[in-house]
Amino acid sequence: MTHSLPIIKKDFTEGLSQISRFWGFPKGMGAIFAVLYLSPTPLSLDEIVRETGLTKGAISTEIRALARMGLVHRSAKLGDRKDYYEAEADFYAAIRSILKERQNSEFDRAIRSVKDTLKTMEDHWVEEEEWNFVYERVQALQSFFDAIDNLTKAVVRLESLGFSNVTKILGVLK
Amino acid sequence: MTHSLPIIKKDFTEGLSQISRFWGFPKGMGAIFAVLYLSPTPLSLDEIVRETGLTKGAISTEIRALARMGLVHRSAKLGDRKDYYEAEADFYAAIRSILKERQNSEFDRAIRSVKDTLKTMEDHWVEEEEWNFVYERVQALQSFFDAIDNLTKAVVRLESLGFSNVTKILGVLK
DNA sequence: TACTATGTTTAGTAAATACTAAACATACAT
DNA sequence: ATGTATGTTTAGTATTTACTAAACATAGTA
Numbered sequence: 001m002t003h004s005l006p007i008i009k010k011d012f013t014e015g016l017s018q019i020s021r022f023w024g025f026p027k028g029m030g031a032i033f034a035v036l037y038l039s040p041t042p043l044s045l046d047e048i049v050r051e052t053g054l055t056k057g058a059i060s061t062e063i064r065a066l067a068r069m070g071l072v073h074r075s076a077k078l079g080d081r082k083d084y085y086e087a088e089a090d091f092y093a094a095i096r097s098i099l100k101e102r103q104n105s106e107f108d109r110a111i112r113s114v115k116d117t118l119k120t121m122e123d124h125w126v127e128e129e130e131w132n133f134v135y136e137r138v139q140a141l142q143s144f145f146d147a148i149d150n151l152t153k154a155v156v157r158l159e160s161l162g163f164s165n166v167t168k169i170l171g172v173l174k
Numbered sequence: 175m176t177h178s179l180p181i182i183k184k185d186f187t188e189g190l191s192q193i194s195r196f197w198g199f200p201k202g203m204g205a206i207f208a209v210l211y212l213s214p215t216p217l218s219l220d221e222i223v224r225e226t227g228l229t230k231g232a233i234s235t236e237i238r239a240l241a242r243m244g245l246v247h248r249s250a251k252l253g254d255r256k257d258y259y260e261a262e263a264d265f266y267a268a269i270r271s272i273l274k275e276r277q278n279s280e281f282d283r284a285i286r287s288v289k290d291t292l293k294t295m296e297d298h299w300v301e302e303e304e305w306n307f308v309y310e311r312v313q314a315l316q317s318f319f320d321a322i323d324n325l326t327k328a329v330v331r332l333e334s335l336g337f338s339n340v341t342k343i344l345g346v347l348k
Numbered sequence: 349t350a351c352t353a354t355g356t357t358t359a360g361t362a363a364a365t366a367c368t369a370a371a372c373a374t375a376c377a378t
Numbered sequence: 379a380t381g382t383a384t385g386t387t388t389a390g391t392a393t394t395t396a397c398t399a400a401a402c403a404t405a406g407t408a
Contacts (some may be wrong), residue, residue: 003297005305005308008295008308009308011294012287016288022279022281024198037315038308089311107193109192111193113188114186118331119246120185124177131179134182134183140263149247155348160312169328169346171346172343173328174343
């Protein structure tokens with residue numbers, strides 16, 4: 001019975017773990033999402049422990065990260081004080097949510113540092129060949145980041161980054 | 175003299191190192207790129223050693239990765255058997271190149287595993303409620319990946335993902 | 349109140365990754 | 379050929395990151 005549901009789930013979970021690692025997230029995070037994603041009903045922490053083999057502690061922290069990104073949602077059952085978790089099944093919504101999350105992150109701080117470099121140079125200008133060169137390069141990087149930033153903001157602003165929008169983009173890029 | 179060129183370069187380099195780490199690349203990689211990006215002339219391995227403080231070995235391997243992504247280019251000076259390296263200054267070109275690179279990567283293998291799961295289920299179909307549910311979810315993920323894949327392919331196909339294209343996309347997403 | 353079921357934090361360990369130092373390979377120069 | 383300048387590979391180390399086990403906190407229940 002190499003094609004029973006449990007085995008299929010396990011394979012799928014391993015696949016998502018790898019994808020997770022590829023994007024620089026812990027593989028456990030991918031596994032947790034996979035388990036929730038394939039579950040018809042929300043799962044409790046202990047159920048996730050059982051399915052993934054990770055410990056409560058690890059899951060507790062990973063799941064908070066997932067929730068911050070909008071990839072899973074907490075829910076409660078009446079008369080049950082366990083927390084339950086379910087996966088966000090709309091990936092377009094998830095992407096928007098991840099992008100939104102990143103706005104306030106480490107990344108933005110680093111990007112700001114590029115902008116600061118630019119400002120510093122302008123405030124203490126030296127008329128010299130290499131100075132000029134460096135300035136132009138930093139500026140080019142900065143406007144690239146701006147373009148990216150505008151793109152992500154546009155995506156975040158959309159009510160739904162649905163199929164139709166993706167199609168539109170594909171059309172424009174033709 | 176807190177605003178001399180060497181200091182500005184150092185700050186910028188540190189900023190790019192962090193950005194590099196944020197995207198899941200070694201911070202040394204960001205540093206190497208930064209140093210090349212701010213240099214008016216191509217640099218030799220030893221010059222990069224001097225500027226970054228990393229060892230030859232590390233730089234040798236990181237720079238190969240950067241070259242594979244199209245973020246730096248090797249060049250040679252006539253009558254000099256050193257290799258010289260310079261940064262790709264067109265980030266749009268770099269993005270395309272990175273995306274192209276990723277096509278053949280670990281990522282694609284993982285994505286393919288999702289497609290395989292789907293195939294397996296179709297080939298050994300079981301008419302049952304949960305089976306159906308799982309199938310639909312896997313399928314949804316798969317078509318999401320497909321959309322992403324089409325987007326990246328479209329971007330890679332463009333001769334130049336220039337300013338105008340980004341503007342176009344922004345227009346469509348309005 | 350103490351007891352139980354739950355989630356979180358913490359301190360330590362294991363595993364993965366980035367990096368160093370040094371041996372090695374290659375090609376050119378003499 | 380031998381020596382020298384270069385880039386690469388390798389084996390080991392350090393750093394970072396993911397994870398575990400267990401203590402802790404909290405809220406509900408008897």
